[in-house]
Amino acid sequence: MECSEPGIIRDEELLAYLAGEKVRPLVVQHVARCHHCSSQVAAYRRMEHILRKRLYRCDCPSPHALGEYQIGLLDLSAAEQITTHLEHCIHCTRELATGEAFLRQPSFLIEQAPEHVSSSNHCQARHAQAPISEVIQQRVRRIAALLLPQPPRFAVYEASQHISPWPRRYEAENVCVVLQLEQVPGQSMAFQLIGFVTCDEAALQSSQGVLVQLFSSSQVVYTQYIDDLGNFMFFPLYPSSYKMELCFPDKTVVIDQLEI
């Protein structure tokens, strides 16, 4: 059996058609009417699926091996193999990144831990965690943040609107924290608390990675870290009385009586 119109389309075009790429309309028409070419497409499709099914990620280490590699549990030769593999495998590189991000995320157990003081530069250092006893010994200063009065507003606005206590602005030494509370759409009792932190004479990124803890009256603790833009967010929060602590390397800024 031969092609009914030899030379009218190229074999590469059959593969492009098979891959779902945009091809000349003539290719589609020809495949529809040429038995030889439609059989060819079917054969290629079958081969492609078999090869992909058998070979897809056949040389990838297991996610667990990748994880052990990541935390340094593998022996040298196994670790080297994975390093080499990661040089060309996009899937494992992605999985490794996901795993890293996941392990970095604070968990309930570690959320409570104060941060290790690793630098004396105010608002400069990312923190490493340390034993509680060590931190206690270091006696990090705790500073209560002052709630600043809201800036004056236009009288007409005040007369016609309910005055919201948000956003709130707090200051503690050279740290300024602005908090905004917003209701979660569609959930009357759930809120998100957005924070913005600046330190005098320091770039926004300088407080990146600082641990922010939110303690509820029922002893639940939520943890976030300040991002590179100086922001953090707690979501969802439910009405309660909270206390917030921002754990800078040389001091802990405390915002007490945060009523939500």
Add this chain to the structure above:
Amino acid sequence: MESRDFPRFSTERGGVGKQENSEMQPGQISVQELLSRCSEETSKFLQQRVSDERFCMELFRRAIVQRDDESWTALYQQYASLVLTWVTQHQGAALLLNQEGGAALVNAAFAKFSQALTPEKMDKFDSLAALLRYLKLCVHSVVADELRARQWYQYEETLDAIEHEPASTDPADDIVASLSALYLWQIIQEELNGDGERTLMYLAYVQGMKPGEICQRHRQLFPAVDDVYRVKRNVLERLRRNRRLQTLFIHTRRSPEV
């Protein structure tokens, strides 16, 4: 093993870290007492009070090194809720949680932990923080395993649709498939000429990349996407003529000879 992300419970027994009942030796008390002390110390830790990790560590030691079932049950009781929290935190778990719920993944994570953490390996863990980090790693492993399996299953389903065959449920098929993959790859490599063909076949079938992506990543080998199709077509034709591979392309299932 040093763990930077997890804090460590205090193991101090003097000065600031001095414990009440410090005369109680973890190695000499029952599993139930251990569980109770582990739970107590964890609560202290959560309240940012000085705590003692030895009781939780001993529970892990008995479960892993001694393979003691009662200790294993106690461990599960103590940490299942924490593991569930981790499962819900995992960005890849959302889809799985909708379909299977968290309990299955929690159990799978504990099973993975038990399987992967051999008594010999236990020596590498010098703190509770390191052990918990490993348990958390097992959560990631089971989620990633499941996501990979689903991806693979998609290819399986597509092939079944082409062949009108029901999907195999025989786990032996997976072993055959995995064994034959390396052999198949070896045969294919024997048929390939030059870097272009090797790169193309690896990226297209092992990495699952589309022709456009391959062309984009290797412009020097494939200046245009048509070049990818051309090389691919040549290779596929050559593979089709390969005697050893003909069996595979005719009978895709249960083909240990490949």
